[in-house]
Amino acid sequence: MNEGIALSTESLVKSYELDGQKFNAVNGISLAVTAGEFVGLVGPSGSGKTTLLAMLSALLTPTTGKVIIDGSNLSDMSDKQRVEFRRKRVGFTFQANNLIPYLTALENVELMLRLNGELNAAGRARSRDLLARLGLSDRLHNLPSQMSGGQQQRVAIARALIHNPAVVLADEPTASLDTERAHQVVETFAQLIHEHKRAGVIVTHDLRMITYTDRVIQMRDGDVARIYTSREEIKELAASGPG
Amino acid sequence: MQVFLTPLYLAQMEVLRNKVRFFLISLLIALITLLVLFIAALAEGLGGGNREYISKLDADLLVYKADSDLLIAASRLPRSVMNQVRRVTGVRAVGPIAVSNGAIDNPLETPDADPLRVALLGVEAGLPGAPPIISGSPFSTNRAPEAVVERRVIQRLGIKVGDRISIRTNQGSGDETFELLVVGLSDGEQYGLQPVVFLPVLTWDRVRSKTGPNSPLNLNLIAVQLENPKDLAAMKALIPTQVKDVEMAGIREAYEALPGYKEQQSTLDTQRFFTLIIGVLVIGGFFQIQALQKVPQVGMLKAIGAANWMVAVAAIAQIILVTVIGVLLGGGATLLLATTLPPGIPIVFTGQAAVAAIVSLLFIGPIGGAISIRYAARIEPLKALGMSS
Structure with a gap:
C-alpha cells in the first residue's frame, strides 16, 4: 500500500443484467484517495457514480476488482464483517433521511459512538465540540424537524466524522438545499476532511460544489471520462454551471 | 455492553x-x-x-338413572337405590341429591320486592351431597322445616341464622308457600346459575314443585364416596353391574354434561x-x-x-x-x-x-x-x- 492512501480501487467492475443483456454500471475503475484529500465524483445520471460510491462504502459487492480501505480488502470480508467495517471505518452522509427523527442533533451524532460502543464523557464532549465547530452549538437539543435542511446536513457531517473513520463518503448532500446553504455545507465538509485528515469522496450533480474538492473524477457510462487535478481546471468545471 | x-x-x-x-x-x-x-x-x-355445587361435591362418583344421558333433570332414582349402592363393596358412603326450583317470597319484606328464584336441593345432613356449613348447624332431622342457604342468598337478602324464609313452589293446583327456619349458612354453592337453598330431603319432598298430589319422591342423583378414590374407574364400572338401571359419572364428567355447559x-x-x-x-x-x-x-x-x-x-x-x-x-x-x-x-x-x-x-x-x-x-x-x- 502506498504511503498515505486511505482508499483505493483496482479494476473495479459492477455488472448487471437488463433484458437478458449484461452491462457494466462501473467498468474497471482504479483510483486512489489519500488521507486528507477531498475528491468529487461527477457525471450525468447513469454514469455509475452512485454505484461506485455504494461499492466504496461496502454497501454493494463488486462483480470483480478490489476496494481497499485503510489496508483492508472489502472483497475478502463476509457480510457481517462489512457491516462492522462500515460502522467503524466509514462515515456517511446521504441525500436525505440522514438523521434519526426522534433523536436530537447531539444524540444523532453520539449514536455513531454508541453503535461502536465508544460513547463516554470524552466522546460526548467531542460530539458537542464538533457540532459547535459546525455552528450548531445552539441546536444541540433540537430534533431534526426543528432544524433547517442545511443544519440537518451539518449534523450528518458531524455524525460521519465523529468516530474517526478512514473514509467519509457523501451522496448528493446538497440536493435538497438552496445554493447558499449548499456552499456552506460542502465548504465545511471540505474543511473538516482536511483538518481530520480523512479521505473524502462526494458525489454531486451540482458542479458548483466541486470548487471545494482537491480532485474531480468525471464519469461517463461507467468509465472515468476525465480527472481534474489543478485548481484552474476544477474552477473552470465548477463555473460551467449547476450540472 | x-x-x-x-x-x-x-x-x-x-x-x-x-x-x-x-x-x-x-x-x-x-x-x-x-x-x-x-x-x-x-x-x-x-x-x-x-357447576359450582357439583364441582364442590364431597363425592367421587354420581349415580344417575340408566339412559338419562347424564341429564340431572331426566334422572329419577327411587330412594331404595341408595341402599343398594351403599352395599357395594368399596363404597364408603352415599347421599341423596334431589333438585327442584322455587322462589323466596318477598325476600326483603318490601311490598314491591321481586321474589328471589332459587334452586332447592334436597340432601341429608352428614352425607355426601350436603354442603359444608360455615355458620350455624346442619339440619336437626330429615323432616325438619329447616334450610341451609348459600353465600349468594346471604349476599342478596342479608339472611342470618335463625331467620325465617318463605319458599313458594307450584303444587300442581297453584302456588304454595312454606315457612322454613334458616339453621345454617354455606359457602358458594350455586347450581344452574341460581342461588341454592338446601333442605332436608323429606322436607324437600314436601316443598318441591309437583305436577300432582301423588307424585312419589324420587332422587335425581346419588353422591358416592369411595373407600379408595384411586379405584374410581373400577368402581364406576362395578356399581352398574351390582345395581340395576343406573349409570355413573365422575364429578368433571357430571358438570360437563350439565345442559349447555x-x-x-x-x-x-x-x-x-x-x-x-x-x-x-x-x-x-x-x-x-x-x-x-x-x-x-x-x-x-x-x-x-x-x-x-x-x-x-x-x-x-x-x-x-x-x-x-x-x-x-x-x-x-x-x-x-x-x-x-x-x-x-x-x-x-x-x-x-x-x-x-x-x-x-x-x-x-x-x-x-x-x-x-x-x-x-x-x-x-x-x-x-x-x-x-
Whole structure:
C-alpha cells in the first residue's frame, strides 16, 4: 500500500443484467484517495457514480476488482464483517433521511459512538465540540424537524466524522438545499476532511460544489471520462454551471 | 455492553419522543386486554355458576338413572337405590341429591320486592351431597322445616341464622308457600346459575314443585364416596353391574354434561380466541405500517453500520414495551371496573384465568409484530436510500 492512501480501487467492475443483456454500471475503475484529500465524483445520471460510491462504502459487492480501505480488502470480508467495517471505518452522509427523527442533533451524532460502543464523557464532549465547530452549538437539543435542511446536513457531517473513520463518503448532500446553504455545507465538509485528515469522496450533480474538492473524477457510462487535478481546471468545471 | 444496549436505547427514545402515537396503540391493547379478561371472567362466572355445587361435591362418583344421558333433570332414582349402592363393596358412603326450583317470597319484606328464584336441593345432613356449613348447624332431622342457604342468598337478602324464609313452589293446583327456619349458612354453592337453598330431603319432598298430589319422591342423583378414590374407574364400572338401571359419572364428567355447559364454554373460548386474533391483527397492522414508514430510516441505520439484529431487537423491544404498557393499563381498568359491578352479574376473576389471559395477551404483541420485525430486518439499505441501480 502506498504511503498515505486511505482508499483505493483496482479494476473495479459492477455488472448487471437488463433484458437478458449484461452491462457494466462501473467498468474497471482504479483510483486512489489519500488521507486528507477531498475528491468529487461527477457525471450525468447513469454514469455509475452512485454505484461506485455504494461499492466504496461496502454497501454493494463488486462483480470483480478490489476496494481497499485503510489496508483492508472489502472483497475478502463476509457480510457481517462489512457491516462492522462500515460502522467503524466509514462515515456517511446521504441525500436525505440522514438523521434519526426522534433523536436530537447531539444524540444523532453520539449514536455513531454508541453503535461502536465508544460513547463516554470524552466522546460526548467531542460530539458537542464538533457540532459547535459546525455552528450548531445552539441546536444541540433540537430534533431534526426543528432544524433547517442545511443544519440537518451539518449534523450528518458531524455524525460521519465523529468516530474517526478512514473514509467519509457523501451522496448528493446538497440536493435538497438552496445554493447558499449548499456552499456552506460542502465548504465545511471540505474543511473538516482536511483538518481530520480523512479521505473524502462526494458525489454531486451540482458542479458548483466541486470548487471545494482537491480532485474531480468525471464519469461517463461507467468509465472515468476525465480527472481534474489543478485548481484552474476544477474552477473552470465548477463555473460551467449547476450540472 | 453499550453496543448491545443501543437497540434498546433507540426503541426507548422513539417511544418517549412519540408518546401519543405509542400511547394510542397501548390503549388499543388495553381495550383488547379488558375484553379478553372480561370474557375469561364471564366464562369463569357462567361456568362456575353452572357447576359450582357439583364441582364442590364431597363425592367421587354420581349415580344417575340408566339412559338419562347424564341429564340431572331426566334422572329419577327411587330412594331404595341408595341402599343398594351403599352395599357395594368399596363404597364408603352415599347421599341423596334431589333438585327442584322455587322462589323466596318477598325476600326483603318490601311490598314491591321481586321474589328471589332459587334452586332447592334436597340432601341429608352428614352425607355426601350436603354442603359444608360455615355458620350455624346442619339440619336437626330429615323432616325438619329447616334450610341451609348459600353465600349468594346471604349476599342478596342479608339472611342470618335463625331467620325465617318463605319458599313458594307450584303444587300442581297453584302456588304454595312454606315457612322454613334458616339453621345454617354455606359457602358458594350455586347450581344452574341460581342461588341454592338446601333442605332436608323429606322436607324437600314436601316443598318441591309437583305436577300432582301423588307424585312419589324420587332422587335425581346419588353422591358416592369411595373407600379408595384411586379405584374410581373400577368402581364406576362395578356399581352398574351390582345395581340395576343406573349409570355413573365422575364429578368433571357430571358438570360437563350439565345442559349447555360445554356449548357455553366453547362459545366463550371462541370469543376469547377471536379477540386475541383481532389483537394480533391490530398490533401487526400498526407495526407493519410503522415499519413501512421507517424504511429510509432503517436503511440509513444499516448503511451507517447497524447490524440486522440491532434493528430487530429495537423493533421487538418496542413491541414488548407497548404490549406490556397496554396489558397493564387494561388489567388496571378491568380491576377498577370489576369493583363497580353488581354481585348478580356472573363475572368471576380467578388468578389462574387472569394469568392465562395476560400471558396470552403478552404473546400477541410479538406475534403480531413478527412480520414487521422480519420486514425491518430484511430492508436493503441501498434500496431504502434510493441508491440502487
